[in-house]
Amino acid sequence: MNFDQAIAAFEPAFPLAVAYSGGADSTALLMACAARWPGQVEAFHVHHGLQAAADDFEQHCASACKRLGVPLRVHRVDARHAAGESPEDAARRARYASFAALAAAGGTRPAIRSIALAQHADDQAETVLLALSRGAGLAGLAAMPEVAQRDGLQYHRPLLGVPAAEIRAWLKAREVAWIDDPSNADARFTRNRIRAELLPALDRAFPQFRSTFARSARHAAQAQGLLVELAQQDLAAIGTPPVIGALRQLSRARQANVLRHWLLQAHACTPNTAQLDELLDQVEACATRGHNLHIKIGTGFAERRGELLHWYNPSPPTEASR
Structure with a gap:
């Protein structure tokens, strides 16, 4: 599936918010959604407070949203992790809490019903590999769902079938600039090492790995769903x-x-x-x-x-x- 096909197949409930970091993936998603559904899309930006450039990221997002004519809501959090806690997990929890807070703070505007996240096929493959590296069970190997409910909101990942390179090519063809977050190159994080070292090797050895990994993740998600059903039955009994x-x-x-x-x-x-x-x-x-x-x-x-x-x-x- 290419980028335009993914957007054409995306059917969220409205009003829609796009989680917008200013990076390539969320920039492309916000642009495409704003063009397809003018007046029904907002942007949510989370200021994590983790690096000096965070204020510049927010300003970039504000300028881009002004050009697109898209309302921007910003939520500031302290996403620093506690001792013994994964920095990635801490940041992820902070993001979801921020999205819920932003959705609840609509004022006179209609309440947000859907939030679009810009994870793509490379992200899904990284998630599967990260789960394998940690010895995860089916829940971990199921990786990221295309649609999920959380805090009364429906989260969508319409780009899970689109490779990262295609998203960047879509932006370059339109001469659109984006932010490159320097933390994405930090080799201290396992996900970044997977992205920099494993994905290129897999691309050379198994060019179709993105689609086959995604298929395995769907199988794991289906099996995990059956385990949850069995657990619900057993818990009702015990x-x-x-x-x-x-x-x-x-x-x-x-x-x-x-x-x-x-x-x-x-x-x-x-x-x-x-x-x-x-x-x-x-x-x-x-x-x-x-x-x-x-x-x-x-x-x-x-x-x-x-x-x-x-x-x-x-x-x-x-x-x-x-």
């Missing part, structure tokens, strides 16, 4: 919080699946592999009333209280540390 005796009647694989689902949905907690394995071992050992269970899971602890398995965080994060 209760919330889970009854340990009922949990022990499931196979170990189903125990792992339902516990991941419960921890994520009820507590926004994702255990690592070692923590989940230890929890499963302890659940298996809970054959008597006197067996205690108290294990570090994510940012909190799982423990046995009578016949039930509970999770709690003794010191929940403050707003400043989120």
Whole structure:
């Protein structure tokens, strides 16, 4: 699929906001959407406060939006990561929180219903490779969905089938300038090393890797959807919080699946592999009333209280540390 075909196939609900960083991908997406749906598109810009050029990025976006006749909303955040936290994860959470805040701050304008994100085929391939490098399960290998619901908003990624090179060629043909964020070349970040070293090698060895990786991601997403359905059924049977005796009647694989689902949905907690394995071992050992269970899971602890398995965080994060 080429860039123009992707835009033609894009059918969001309106009003639409485009997440606009000033980079090549979001510039092309904003231009195309503004041209196709004049008067129905706004731009959302997140000022991360992470580098000295952030003010220049905002000014560039303001100038570009003025030329396009597109309203611009800006949200400033402190996206610095906490100790032991991934900088990329911290920035991503800050962006989504900013989008939700911007959508809610419409004033007299109609409420934003859809937000378009400019991730493309190269980004999707990087996400799959990053998930593989971390030993991720199906949820990670499913990478980025084309459409997703979050905070009452519908997020779209209409360019997931379009290679990065084609987007830049589209802009160059129109002599449009964009921002090159210097952090994208920082080799300290795994994603940047994948982009600079692995993708060119894959392009030489397997020129169709973008489409085949995307197909694998769709298969993983479908399989993950089935696991979620099974987890919902099992959780309904064992209760919330889970009854340990009922949990022990499931196979170990189903125990792992339902516990991941419960921890994520009820507590926004994702255990690592070692923590989940230890929890499963302890659940298996809970054959008597006197067996205690108290294990570090994510940012909190799982423990046995009578016949039930509970999770709690003794010191929940403050707003400043989120």
